[in-house]
Amino acid sequence: MQKKKRILLKVGSNTLTKETDNISRGKIEDIANQIAKLKDSCEFVIVSSGAIAVAKQFVKLESKQSEVFVKQALASIGQPHLMRIYQEIFREYGLLSSQCLLSYSDFKKSESKTNIVNTINVLAHNNYIPIINENDTVATDEIQFGDNDKLAALTAVLLEVDLLIIATNTHGIYTKESFQDKHPQTILEVGDFDALKNEVVRSRSSHGSGGMKSKIEAVSLSRNAKIETWIVNGLEDNFITNALENKVPFTKIK
Template sequence: MEQKKKIVIKVGTSTLTGGSNRISYATIENLARQILSIRDRYNVILVSSGAIATARQFAEIHQTGTAQIESKQALAAIGQPKLIRIFDEVFGSLGLQVAQCLLTYRDFDNETAKENVRNTLHKLLEFGYIPIINENDTVAVDEIIFGDNDKLSAYVAIISEADLLMLVTDIDGIYTQNPHLHPEAELIEHVTDTESVKAFIQERDNGLGTGGMTSKIYAAELCLRHGLEMRIVNGSRPAFISGALSGAFRHTRFGG
């Protein structure tokens, strides 16, 4: 295990749903096959959003105003065990073993908790398991409100001493303008200073995940502060993990 590099792959809701309003089994199978293809070179930790989207396939809970966050927490509680079951079934069919880890930001503020998390992740990788991490939305709402696990994945990458954090989303990376609104926007392929790209961020609500480029820039700042490389990769591209690692297609790389 020590000879392998360690990669944290964060997959957002928009990728897991394939642009629909339901979790895509085909997307998860594709993700599993890609992880299988790089396991001889990389130990993989997966940070997965999608619990709320999963729950909406089984339950209808509608609230507005002050009750909206509580409703999303309830949906997350319903969807999380169903989501991990999907991962277990699909990954298991390809011989990949998974383990669930639910964390909150308070786990990174306490030195004892951080050491426990680090040791658990190390042991899971040693035993050949793929840790699948999500925020514990029952007791914390940070990612429900803003972030879609972007910041959480950066903390996981830092605490696990990973070599690379890969944020898989529905866009190729950072552009000079929002490419959904401006077709002439140009992709920025390499960033060493996050301040230089903040002015280019124009958010667009897709109605699925809560993560946008703002939270990804924040994650990049955390990574760069700790000397960790981060990449933003389009999950709709074929073989997006190995393709990004080999430079087969354009994407945004921070640091490195």
């Protein structure tokens, strides 16, 4: 049997909500449909944000605690609902899914790292798609800044994936000049990574805590591990298959 290509797909809150105030079941259906089409040649690991966004749809917490603690509580409420949505939709496409909650301390201990790799390998071997999120009830790093970009890169490096796809709300990284002129042009392929850093416009996403700067920081981790990274527009339908077939503009960092 030919070895499947292992792809880590990172999906942020802006993508999952399609830049609205609600999780888009249609977007998760789009992801499931693409994975189902590619399952004979690719195996997927997903790093997904969205727990806080799900909870905000039906919960308003009153608290004298800081905003970070409120977000941690929202994540605790929203995470099982997010997984239920994934499982329901993936099942409709004949896909099996599982939940993995990780925190940064897990990447600092050799035993924890070994356990993560072994567990995900077993899941993948049995055709389960691991859906990873940060354990927000005990960690605050990605809540405050990152929207799981760094978590995705660390996981990609640990699992030695063939490709990291970061889904965002732009057609990759735009040149700074074209962005400021309001006629954005995608940087299609990156040769000089240091030069790329100078092109990045400092911005935050509307629902997540990331932005292009956090994606560049994530890419620096995957790049050091010689993992190719693509930054694609996850708001578009068929964004994975279209990128694989070079039908749409996106940024490729070799």
